[in-house]
Amino acid sequence: QVTLKESGPVLVKPTETLTLTCTVSGFSVSSAGMAVGWIRQPPGKALEWLAHIFSNDDESYNTVLKSRLTISKDTPKSQVVLTMTNVDPVDTATYYCARMIWNGILYYFDYWGQGTLVTVSS
């Protein structure tokens, strides 16, 4: 059974660094054909892809946010970590991690975590 669970602070102050952890089970973050991505959703707004990391450690970032994001993984712990520097109130959102799977033709997000709401406020 594939599950993903996000964890991290509920409240972060402006200019601080946000660190979010995605703990997975039912698959390995280093298995070929797998990747884990982070997607966020401000309250009442659309989904926004942030970053993902492949099983071979290759990374990809949202062009607009790239300078503020770092994604990494810890295979033994089955975790993928996203850090976002210099947060602002506009970064207030529910942050989701999701598994990406390769079917031979494309990657798609087939399993999602429950999400974690992060509020940026002083």
Place this chain on the structure above:
Amino acid sequence: SSELTQPPSVSVSPGQTASITCSGDNLGDKYVCWYQQKPGQSPLLIIYQDNKRPSGIPERFSGSNSGNTATLTISGTQALDEADYYCQAWDGSTEAVFGGGTKLTVL
């Protein structure tokens, strides 16, 4: 990066067919996925690779993609299909792009 445009809202009567569009430059040259999100829940994959349904997704959900528009079609729409729907494609091969979402109302 490319943009995907969806209508903010679509209304449908129970039992009728709902169509939700997703537009983007040469979108037909890319593969499109669709996600359903109900209030307070995480997104659920309902269509991948334009028209493939994951296991457990009802047959009334179907997808197509040609030219600049991908379409999610829900046949025999049920009240439980009321949700937000998001399309998603890949910009180049490494950046995921989501549409702005469409709120489906079943009247």
